[in-house]
Amino acid sequence: MKKTGLILVLLACIVGGYFIYLAKVSSSHEEEAIVPFTVMDILHATDLEQGVKKGVQNNDDEVITSWLEKAQDVAEQAGLAESDVEYLHSDQAKDYVVFNAKRQLFNDEFEQRYYALQDIEALKVKYPEAKDLFAKAETLLAKRDQIINQIALTLSNGKSPDDDDIAAAKTLWQQRYQGSEQHQE
Numbered sequence: 001m002k003k004t005g006l007i008l009v010l011l012a013c014i015v016g017g018y019f020i021y022l023a024k025v026s027s028s029h030e031e032e033a034i035v036p037f038t039v040m041d042i043l044h045a046t047d048l049e050q051g052v053k054k055g056v057q058n059n060d061d062e063v064i065t066s067w068l069e070k071a072q073d074v075a076e077q078a079g080l081a082e083s084d085v086e087y088l089h090s091d092q093a094k095d096y097v098v099f100n101a102k103r104q105l106f107n108d109e110f111e112q113r114y115y116a117l118q119d120i121e122a123l124k125v126k127y128p129e130a131k132d133l134f135a136k137a138e139t140l141l142a143k144r145d146q147i148i149n150q151i152a153l154t155l156s157n158g159k160s161p162d163d164d165d166i167a168a169a170k171t172l173w174q175q176r177y178q179g180s181e182q183h184q185e
Contacts, residue, residue, distance in 0.1 A: 036078070037078065038080075038084075039075060039080060039084040039087060039088065042071045042074055042075055042080075042088070043071065043088075043093065043096065043097060043100075044100075045071075048067050048070070048071055048097070049097070049100065049101065049104065051063065051066075051067040051070075052064050052067050052068075052097045052098065052100075052101045053101040053104050053105060055067065055101070056098055056101040056102060056105060057101075057105060064094065064097070064098065065094075067097070068088060068089075068093060068094060068097065071088050071093075072085055072088040072089060075088055099129050102127050102129040102130065103127070103129050103130045103133070105127060106123055106126075106127035106129070106130035106133060107130070107133070109123055109126075109127075110123060110133075110137050114140060114141065114144060115174065115177045116174075117144075117148075117170055117173075117174065119141070120134075120137055120138070120141065144173075147173065148166070148169045148170055148173050149161070149166075149169070151169035151172055151173060152165040152166045152168070152169035153165075155168050155169055155172075
């Protein structure tokens with residue numbers, strides 16, 4: 001019986017010591033600074049992306065550099081690792097944000113051309129950074145043109161549409177876009 005009591009007391013001390021150890025370990029981890037975001041979060045912040053996009057659009061290297069300096073300040077204030085802050089000082093970071101800005105500009109200009117019933121050949125030359133988007137963009141243009149042809153066919157009462165029918169179909173298609181755009185505002 002004494003052995004059993006001694007074993008229980010010894011077991012209780014071991015379990016108690018283990019819990020004290022865990023409490024110390026978890027409290028030391030809580031004291032470590034937790035960074036709420038990463039360098040990629042900074043590089044993809046909406047204001048930085050829009051600022052860099054304007055810099056690229058206006059071919060203004062100073063604007064791009066200014067936005068990257070702001071990103072560096074945020075990284076330093078947030079306590080990001082020194083390697084992350086150094087990355088934001090690098091040409092790689094600049095190339096990265098410029099590359100993404102050009103892709104966004106392609107998307108913006110594509111949308112304008114889509115609704116203006118224009119092709120995108122000039123955009124392909126202007127923004128080769130978006131080449132993986134070209135096939136999808138061409139598919140959207142083909143669907144747009146198919147819808148316009150269907151409208152023209154309806155306007156021609158099932159006959160082969162003439163130039164006037166196609167022009168009227170394009171006008172109707174654009175009016176539909178303008179109407180949906182006004183409802184979104």
